[in-house]
Amino acid sequence: NAGVTQTPKFQVLKTGQSMTLQCAQDMNHNSMYWYRQDPGMGLRLIYYSASEGTTDKGEVPNGYNVSRLNKREFSLRLESAAPSQTSVYFCASSTQDRGLEQPQHFGDGTRLSIL
């Protein structure tokens, strides 16, 4: 039972390089999310996809793009990486079918360092 799978787990980039973080879920969830976690700040939403075919900005979308490839997959792209994007990135998914109480299920995270 894989749940939410993120790849890669670790990555080091140079400033200006581009990269795509991959996320896939096997729980048949409608909604998927990308968060970043920085020390002392909890998790902040970058982008989300409420359902297949839709994407929306979260709190901190600048410097990122996303693609909801299909119901299972939601990728996050850094077009020109900056040191400020050094963070731990989490993908999450949830079903909205039954209202507020459905939790988001998280992947194990991607640790991204930009030099």
Place this chain on the structure above:
Amino acid sequence: AQKITQTQPGMFVQEKEAVTLDCTYDTSDQSYGLFWYKQPSSGEMIFLIYQGSYDEQNATEGRYSLNFQKARKSANLVISASQLGDSAMYFCAMRRMREYKLSFGAGTTVTVRA
């Protein structure tokens, strides 16, 4: 924007004792949900417990319980009979009705001592 405040950056607790983690939130909405997640040192985010704003009883889930005081806008997590495996960072989060995102607090690190 709603704000989640966890005022305790770090706490120590003796094994087998109970610990309370504070969480206050700020919203003008009537309908919302409150979640607690655990993040061990390995990094994954584990869902622990949920409380709905209209729930009349405090949520419980095994050794986890939620002390929900709606008028005070607080949703404190109580971990009873602490175990060494409870050492982790704990996050409080809120979701408003018709929104998809979770808003997280900064987290509280709990260290359980033998």
